[in-house]
Amino acid sequence: MTFLALDVGNTRLKWAQYDSAAAGAGLLAHGAVFLENIDKLAEEEWSTMPAPSKILGCIVAGDAIKRRVAEQMELWDVVPRWVVSSPQEAGLTNGYDHPARLGADRWVAMIGARHRLLRRGINKPCIVVMVGTAVTVEAIDATGKFLGGIILPGHGIMLRALESGTAGLHVPTGDVRDFPTNTSDALTSGGTFAIAGAVQRMVENITRHCGEAPACIMTGGAGWKMAPSMSVQVELVESLIFDGLLEIASRRFGA
Numbered sequence: 001m002t003f004l005a006l007d008v009g010n011t012r013l014k015w016a017q018y019d020s021a022a023a024g025a026g027l028l029a030h031g032a033v034f035l036e037n038i039d040k041l042a043e044e045e046w047s048t049m050p051a052p053s054k055i056l057g058c059i060v061a062g063d064a065i066k067r068r069v070a071e072q073m074e075l076w077d078v079v080p081r082w083v084v085s086s087p088q089e090a091g092l093t094n095g096y097d098h099p100a101r102l103g104a105d106r107w108v109a110m111i112g113a114r115h116r117l118l119r120r121g122i123n124k125p126c127i128v129v130m131v132g133t134a135v136t137v138e139a140i141d142a143t144g145k146f147l148g149g150i151i152l153p154g155h156g157i158m159l160r161a162l163e164s165g166t167a168g169l170h171v172p173t174g175d176v177r178d179f180p181t182n183t184s185d186a187l188t189s190g191g192t193f194a195i196a197g198a199v200q201r202m203v204e205n206i207t208r209h210c211g212e213a214p215a216c217i218m219t220g221g222a223g224w225k226m227a228p229s230m231s232v233q234v235e236l237v238e239s240l241i242f243d244g245l246l247e248i249a250s251r252r253f254g255a
């Protein structure tokens, strides 16, 4: 059997095909497409792929996108399953006021992070950072309870908001500097420090709450851009959402 995992965000659809639906499964193929290009998946990337036996994904894009993704999968005779955040899954407890309202990508990434640590025998609090269209920073305690998390604008949204709300901030991308001395560097550094500072604050919050410093795992399309500028130690794990989907799939579908 092969397993297709999907992560549909507000900017890109990411997919990965595995040789089974189990943690540690072998990766057969993977790709990412901007949402404006999803209508070509069936005739391009997916056209030569053997039909998956199971499909599980998380989607936070709107219903119109969801329908367009489903259309591309009509190529195969498989009903795709979408993760909905629940009060409990794969050993995690969801502390959100309304568990189902938590973005499915956030829930799946947390499941991936928790099991990644447990597999290494690490049972301590954890911060999960996801740097995509938006940035999310989640806090999980040592028992696997999701305590809560924050949402802030991603780099692109921050810059576009500043550009559209001012007259004098239309400048090329700059560099991250401790003390920026031009507009480009000031904007790029501002966005980067906003994200790095938010993560540092959540690390402080959870350390105070749990009495123990957390492990910190980061993922998302722009994670590699943030990694060099973080003020706390983070582990960059590009596959975190897929790792989470494999954990959920192994429990739902069996190995």
Ligand SMILES: Nc1ncnc2c1ncn2[C@@H]1O[C@H](COP(=O)(O)OP(=O)(O)O)[C@@H](O)[C@H]1O
Pocket (backbone or CB within 6 Å): 008, 009, 010, 011, 012, 013, 131, 132, 133, 134, 154, 155, 156, 220, 221, 222
């Ligand atoms: N090679 C790349 N392709 C696409 N986006 C990239 C790339 N490198 C960095 N990014 C950044 O990552 C963000 C998209 O990340 P992604 O995790 O796909 O977001 P989402 O899950 O919200 O769709 C974009 O806002 C963009 O700034």
Ligand SMILES: CC(C)(COP(=O)(O)O)[C@@H](O)C(=O)NCCC(=O)O
Pocket (backbone or CB within 6 Å): 009, 010, 011, 060, 101, 102, 103, 104, 105, 106, 132, 133, 134, 135, 136, 151
């Ligand atoms: C926070 C998000 C917009 C992040 O989206 P992304 O950057 O991955 O495209 C998404 O997880 C979402 O729509 N969440 C629902 C609201 C919530 O989690 O509280």
Ligand SMILES: [K+]
Pocket (backbone or CB within 6 Å): 008, 009, 010, 105, 130, 132, 220
């Ligand atoms: K995402």
